[in-house]
Amino acid sequence: MYRTHNCGELRMEHAEQQVNLAGWVQRTREFGGMTFVDLRDRYGITQLVFNQETDKELCDRAGKLGREFVIQAKGKVMERSNKNPNLPTGDVELIVSELNILNASKTPPFTVEDDTDGGEDVRMKYRFLDLRRPQVQQNIMLRHRIAQEVRKYLDSQGFLEIETPYLIRSTPEGARDFVVPSRMNPGQFYALPQSPQTFKQLLMVAGYDRYFQIVRCFRDEDLRADRQPEFTQIDCEMTFVEQEDILNTFENMMRHIMKYVHNIEIDKVPRMTYADAMRLYGSDKPDIRFGMTFVELNDVAQNQGFKVFDDAELVVGICAEGCASYTRKQLDGLTDFVKRPQIGAKGLVYVKCNEDGTFKSSVDKFFNQEQLKTWADKMGAKAGDLLLVISGVKEKARKQLNELRLEIGNQLGLRKKDDYKFLWVLDFPLLEWAEEDERWVARHHPFTSPKAEDFDKMDTDPGEVRANAYDMVLNGTEIGGGSVRIHDRGLQERVFELLGMPEEESVEKFGFLMGAFEYGAPPHAGLAFGFDRLCSLLGGADAIRDFIAFPKNNSGRDVMIDAPSKIDAIQYEELCIKSVVPEKEEV
Amino acid sequence: MYRTHNCGELRMEHAEQQVNLAGWVQRTREFGGMTFVDLRDRYGITQLVFNQETDKELCDRAGKLGREFVIQAKGKVMERSNKNPNLPTGDVELIVSELNILNASKTPPFTVEDDTDGGEDVRMKYRFLDLRRPQVQQNIMLRHRIAQEVRKYLDSQGFLEIETPYLIRSTPEGARDFVVPSRMNPGQFYALPQSPQTFKQLLMVAGYDRYFQIVRCFRDEDLRADRQPEFTQIDCEMTFVEQEDILNTFENMMRHIMKYVHNIEIDKVPRMTYADAMRLYGSDKPDIRFGMTFVELNDVAQNQGFKVFDDAELVVGICAEGCASYTRKQLDGLTDFVKRPQIGAKGLVYVKCNEDGTFKSSVDKFFNQEQLKTWADKMGAKAGDLLLVISGVKEKARKQLNELRLEIGNQLGLRKKDDYKFLWVLDFPLLEWAEEDERWVARHHPFTSPKAEDFDKMDTDPGEVRANAYDMVLNGTEIGGGSVRIHDRGLQERVFELLGMPEEESVEKFGFLMGAFEYGAPPHAGLAFGFDRLCSLLGGADAIRDFIAFPKNNSGRDVMIDAPSKIDAIQYEELCIKSVVPEKEEV
Numbered sequence A, B: 001m002y003r004t005h006n007c008g009e010l011r012m013e014h015a016e017q018q019v020n021l022a023g024w025v026q027r028t029r030e031f032g033g034m035t036f037v038d039l040r041d042r043y044g045i046t047q048l049v050f051n052q053e054t055d056k057e058l059c060d061r062a063g064k065l066g067r068e069f070v071i072q073a074k075g076k077v078m079e080r081s082n083k084n085p086n087l088p089t090g091d092v093e094l095i096v097s098e099l100n101i102l103n104a105s106k107t108p109p110f111t112v113e114d115d116t117d118g119g120e121d122v123r124m125k126y127r128f129l130d131l132r133r134p135q136v137q138q139n140i141m142l143r144h145r146i147a148q149e150v151r152k153y154l155d156s157q158g159f160l161e162i163e164t165p166y167l168i169r170s171t172p173e174g175a176r177d178f179v180v181p182s183r184m185n186p187g188q189f190y191a192l193p194q195s196p197q198t199f200k201q202l203l204m205v206a207g208y209d210r211y212f213q214i215v216r217c218f219r220d221e222d223l224r225a226d227r228q229p230e231f232t233q234i235d236c237e238m239t240f241v242e243q244e245d246i247l248n249t250f251e252n253m254m255r256h257i258m259k260y261v262h263n264i265e266i267d268k269v270p271r272m273t274y275a276d277a278m279r280l281y282g283s284d285k286p287d288i289r290f291g292m293t294f295v296e297l298n299d300v301a302q303n304q305g306f307k308v309f310d311d312a313e314l315v316v317g318i319c320a321e322g323c324a325s326y327t328r329k330q331l332d333g334l335t336d337f338v339k340r341p342q343i344g345a346k347g348l349v350y351v352k353c354n355e356d357g358t359f360k361s362s363v364d365k366f367f368n369q370e371q372l373k374t375w376a377d378k379m380g381a382k383a384g385d386l387l388l389v390i391s392g393v394k395e396k397a398r399k400q401l402n403e404l405r406l407e408i409g410n411q412l413g414l415r416k417k418d419d420y421k422f423l424w425v426l427d428f429p430l431l432e433w434a435e436e437d438e439r440w441v442a443r444h445h446p447f448t449s450p451k452a453e454d455f456d457k458m459d460t461d462p463g464e465v466r467a468n469a470y471d472m473v474l475n476g477t478e479i480g481g482g483s484v485r486i487h488d489r490g491l492q493e494r495v496f497e498l499l500g501m502p503e504e505e506s507v508e509k510f511g512f513l514m515g516a517f518e519y520g521a522p523p524h525a526g527l528a529f530g531f532d533r534l535c536s537l538l539g540g541a542d543a544i545r546d547f548i549a550f551p552k553n554n555s556g557r558d559v560m561i562d563a564p565s566k567i568d569a570i571q572y573e574e575l576c577i578k579s580v581v582p583e584k585e586e587v
Helices: A056-063 A120-125 A134-156 A197-205 A243-262 A274-281 A328-339 A369-378 A394-411 A489-498 A503-516 A531-538 A569-575 B056-063 B120-125 B134-156 B197-205 B243-262 B274-281 B328-339 B369-378 B394-411 B489-498 B503-516 B531-538 B569-575
Strands: A018-031 A034-041 A044-051 A070-079 A092-103 A179-181 A189-191 A210-218 A230-239 A271-273 A314-320 A349-353 A359-361 A386-392 A422-426 A431-434 A439-442 A469-474 A477-484 A524-530 A577-579 B018-031 B034-041 B044-051 B070-079 B092-103 B179-181 B189-191 B210-218 B230-239 B271-273 B314-320 B349-353 B359-361 B386-392 B422-426 B431-434 B439-442 B469-474 B477-484 B524-530 B577-579
Touching (some): A018 A056, A018 A092, A034 A070, A044 A056, A056 A092, A134 A210, A134 A243, A134 A531, A134 B134, A179 B179, A197 A503, A230 A531, A243 A422, A243 A469, A243 A524, A243 A531, A271 A274, A274 A394, A274 A422, A314 A394, A328 A394, A349 A369, A359 A369, A369 A386, A469 A524, A477 A531, A524 A531, A569 A577, B018 B044, B018 B056, B034 B070, B044 B070, B056 B092, B134 B210, B134 B531, B197 B210, B197 B230, B197 B503, B197 B524, B243 B422, B243 B477, B243 B524, B243 B531, B274 B422, B369 B386, B386 B394, B469 B524, B524 B531, B569 B577
Parallel strands (some): A044 A092, A271 A422, B271 B422
Antiparallel strands (some): A018 A034, A018 A070, A034 A044, A070 A092, A210 A230, A314 A386, A349 A359, A349 A386, A422 A469, A431 A439, A469 A477, A477 A524, B018 B034, B018 B070, B034 B044, B070 B092, B179 B189, B210 B230, B230 B524, B314 B386, B422 B469, B469 B477
8 A cells, every 4th residue: 555644634633643655745855954855745745754863864865855756655643843834734744764766757847836937838748747736736626526516416407417429420510620531431521529519409309308418529710819629518408498497507507516616605697688788888798796887978978069979879988986096197008908909999088077076088178067077977977986988880889898898897906706796698699690701690509599579580680680598607708608499390491591501501411400300309498608618717717728637739739749640651541531731831 | 387397206296286297299099088198208107188078179189199299288187096006107197278289290200119110220310219218218317327426436535537638649559540630730630539548647647646537439440249439438547556446446436336326235346367267267257147167177088088188278168057958959059059150169068967877978989977977076067967068279268168158157047137246357468469460469558567576577478477457347248447557667668669669659659658757657557447338237238329329330320410421622621631532432
């Protein structure tokens, strides 16, 4: 037996006991004829003590242990004279009588500590060392905990975890599929699933009633920062339910997770329509940790001679509480912020609500004190507040003001990572116009049902048709979304038609699903959560790759194992494919 | 709300309550002015009643419901006059006052019942209907239950569920990899993992201590019956453990599963060396639900003039209890059985131990009664038993007798599906000789450690080196296996060398792992269970595809979604590959 206890386990109650520990050498130090070794494993750190006087040879060997050596130490647990209150094991130490080096270690290329000296590239190449850092270990353990609690909750609610295939059929629509040449069926390919959508719907048709899976999904996209070619979803579907049932069930799932992972009780999750979210926050994923909602000012700010406003479709502002004291420099900073190309505003109007009841604005030439007061009143501003106003085409102005609102929220410290505010956003549009392709595309996916009361707009005004679709938002990030599905072949055909998919193509790609709808398909609905993102938010971090054991970089490479890589000639031959890489691109 | 209760829920205590049910029409029948509808969902069946006298129109509509229609029924729960004790809901029925057809159904191409009239092909094409059959639903629900209990147990033991990547590097060694062309890295490919072996070892190097995952694995093999190109493993690894720790931990996992899934307490799992398993059962996965172990007869049967035996390396027999009464026809049947090409024995010698103490054998010409008695004594046979003896080259004779033993076990009803006998088989050989390639290959995999006491044979007699490797066997089927791993770079290099892998190749393929061994790799060990097979055995069935929601057929096709399939020209172009299918093979 390598160990009787782990390195986070020993307490005063173990004093005088003979124990074996095994772990990694975090550091060694010599002091007053003694050698101290911090021995580390996943569970904690325990101090080992070697005494020059008691056993010189042993003490000398301990002194020569390098960082990250793997050792086994046997000895007696003793109360420490100088206890370390910062360490759970800090009341005791192990007086070592036997030391075995289980494996040596070269000097690591970076320090295995939270505050490491290693850059991203070297840490990814030596990911097995990076994964030893306590913060990363906590992330991975948090992910484990969340996964277990998700399953525990869903199992308790009668959901069945059912595995769906990873080798499926390529039906590119939206993102690109990863494909897998089939050796047994030359000239044909499997695809890796972008999601198990059609399979979970078939499971509902098959009567499984409640399904879930924590499942890998694949998308061959050009990777933006913090996107991974493979990612994990909590995928769920329910039968004989309406939207209300879904909202309650999964709100309770979040409640369960927050309670059992973070010991936080969350309130009833508020709900907001997509239309309201856009109007009040300029975003379909509002961060409701703070207010500062939009106020539309067209009626009080237009037709008073300021051409910029008069020509705008929308004049809209936010009230930044207590920010009237912002300096010229700070205000210029905000203007520069919204004028950045990524945001693209033409300018920013400010109004300071001075403590003395007067106003100082960047548009004093056009608006008098009384006029500015009507703005302030409309926005519920009080002395000391700062009004920030943007104008332009409605959709753009809202997006720009959304960015500004979030920036101010950051500046004022209103977006605390451990303040968890969930929100349901409802009634999304069914379709959105794809400029490039000049056609309607499904905003969620083509299996989403339109709202019955909007059926008549499908012919006349498709952009106005709302869907039975919902997103769950946490702190301004979409963490999940879904819809009530279509379960009627006729309606499904109608939607494919709206999306400009020729009947031949829809039958070729989704005939199996539409066929299934003809054999007693029940009403069903579901949703999926982005598991990587959920973990990172609940872990208080931004980057999802900090919560993935072996992530890929922005070129889709795993630099540790050096994948992807070339394959053998025999593999090409057996798969009946040939590489046709333009020479300059050959890597 | 579509329903207040499910179809398996109503009992006498619900009598007089107004409820809503939703489900599928199993069947309708008319009797004495009433229409009865069996309404089915995953949870059960409830009888709906429509009365011609009370509401003729409603009753007529009910009479027209077709099989598999999806309906909602509202009404009052009433005690049944003729109760059905075979149905959990059989004490009550629902007197329906409102009927809504939620979706119609075409007539299914086969009956949705356990004893269906649909053949394999049509059931696979309409898998969403096949999945409605109660037996299949029970299989899928059993699989869910086992998965949850596995996780519950491993979580309670401090194992962390950590996801490893699906897009990895191709390192063909043994089975073929499925590969995935990388669009972002033209000319390069990912591979789908045959198992997460190297990643789980890296997680041990990274200090995660205890890892598990219920994970999909992929193998591009020519599919034998009941093999799937994608299959699921319970994959586990532990740090600072010896073989004994692994055996105890996973024996307890099985104990937990058997208890919480089947309510069966299992005893301490017996252990047997590979050498003993081969000697006593002629198999490395003995079915120990029954005895009939091998007895070697060389000393009593050779050198007495029967050339077949005299020339044989091994003469070995089993004693079939109570089978002396087998007829000539039955004995010929057994001889034919072992002479089938798949088994390949030259013949079978029998000795009947007659009730009167005499013997009747197929070799009476060569052996007298006294000689036959020494056989019977050696085999512990008593009057009424039948001795069956095979001879030849040791390994082949054992394999043949193994097949015969299992056949006799079947004939005697000694292999009951609900009699669960687990067994550990230990001390497997490290290597086996691959005739085709004329080289040693790893019997388990190249990361398995040789037994320290056999190190010296690695140079002189590699075939005799035993590994720290173990299999768990259930009822004659291997359900899992693993090993204590190598954690030392030098030893790992030595094993790659033994396997005839040039250093250049081993560094190219596994350099990341050997590199990791140089930075403080701890001793570690693990194993993996075949999850599909485990489910099928615990479900009392033979075919794993009955326990997979969407299996593929023997050509690796999903006939429901028709995958694999052709892909678009643009996909080829983006991936920089070209199809080079010989014309005759184009499909």
